[in-house]
Amino acid sequence: MFETILYQVENNVAWVTMNRPDKLNAFTEQMNKEIIKALKSAGKDTEVRAVVLTGKGRAFCAGEDLAGVNEDTDHAEFLRKRYNPMIRELASLEKPVIAAVNGVAAGAGMSLALASDFRLASEKAAFVEAFIHIGLVPDSGTLYYLPRLVGHAKAMELAVFGEKVPAEKAKELGLVNDVYSEEEFQAGVKAYAERLAHMPTKAIGLIKRYLYKSWDHDLSDMLEYEAYAQRTAGKSDDHREGMKAFFDKRQPSYSGK
Numbered sequence: 672m673f674e675t676i677l678y679q680v681e682n683n684v685a686w687v688t689m690n691r692p693d694k695l696n697a698f699t700e701q702m703n704k705e706i707i708k709a710l711k712s713a714g715k716d717t718e719v720r721a722v723v724l725t726g727k728g729r730a731f732c733a734g735e736d737l738a739g740v741n742e743d744t745d746h747a748e749f750l751r752k753r754y755n756p757m758i759r760e761l762a763s764l765e766k767p768v769i770a771a772v773n774g775v776a777a778g779a780g781m782s783l784a785l786a787s788d789f790r791l792a793s794e795k796a797a798f799v800e801a802f803i804h805i806g807l808v809p810d811s812g813t814l815y816y817l818p819r820l821v822g823h824a825k826a827m828e829l830a831v832f833g834e835k836v837p838a839e840k841a842k843e844l845g846l847v848n849d850v851y852s853e854e855e856f857q858a859g860v861k862a863y864a865e866r867l868a869h870m871p872t873k874a875i876g877l878i879k880r881y882l883y884k885s886w887d888h889d890l891s892d893m894l895e896y897e898a899y900a901q902r903t904a905g906k907s908d909d910h911r912e913g914m915k916a917f918f919d920k921r922q923p924s925y926s927g928k
């Protein structure tokens with residue numbers, strides 16, 4: 672079904688693994704398309720309640736495969752056709768997405784991680800805003816996400832100097848949620864993803880949707896969005912189960928509905 676990625680669903684988690692390890696999982700047009708297809712499929716599949724994006728081999732993703740870029744490349748069309756739809760798909764997927772950053776994430780590979788809802792890093796991971804080294808500007812959502820994650824001043828520094836940020840430093844900056852030793856990385860990501868996959872999925876989807884809205888809406892709008900979101904969440908089976916479990920003094924068992 673896929674040639675450049677692997678896709679597997681296990682314990683309510685969809686694992687999307689970029690699979691061009693000999694090219695540090697650099698993007699090709701086909702890989703962009705296959706990631707979009709995988710995200711759409713995870714969105715539609717009611718069994719899937721969390722998504723993990725990761726890379727095969729020593730890298731997470733080295734950004735665009737530069738072998739495909741030349742003087743005739745129309746960079747704007749490149750982004751509109753290939754990268755922007757991928758980032759939009761990720762942002763609009765109302766299920767939690769974890770970037771499991773196993774190795775270097777550079778250029779649009781870093782953008783993909785930034786657009787995810789959670790970033791878990793192996794101690795071997797590093798983040799590079801590589802664009803500047805080839806005279807380009809950060810794209811694929813980085814100019815949106817980066818300042819929101821690390822603040823304007825740090826975003827400017829990372830984007831302009833393009834220095835490699837190791838995992839621990841990335842955690843200090845607020846770029847990643849957690850760092851694991853190489854040995855513990857796989858099990859740590861699995862536990863994190865499965866924990867998310869057994870939480871109230873609808874409520875998580877609503878949290879994601881309205882946190883995005885908060886970035887360009889005022890308090891008054893947000894109070895109204897909260898009321899709307901709470902009505903929706905309040906009608907879910909998971910709310911009913913959470914309430915029942917509270918009064919029964921037991922752990923809730925959420926269905927994601």
Ligand code: T3D
Nearest residue numbers: 697733734735736737738740746749775777778779801802
């Ligand atoms: O129109 C547009 O272009 C807009 C779209 C833009 C999207 C983008 O992502 S632009 C940014 C593209 N990415 C980069 O510029 C990153 C380039 N790569 C690097 O900076 C470094 O390779 C890394 C920091 C990712 C990793 O460094 P390191 O030291 O671990 O590995 P390396 O030795 O540099 O690379 C290993 C091999 O992978 C090497 O090939 P070789 O010498 O073994 O044959 C290297 O050329 C190749 N490689 C790494 N990144 C890419 C790549 N080949 C093609 N495309 C790459 N992006």
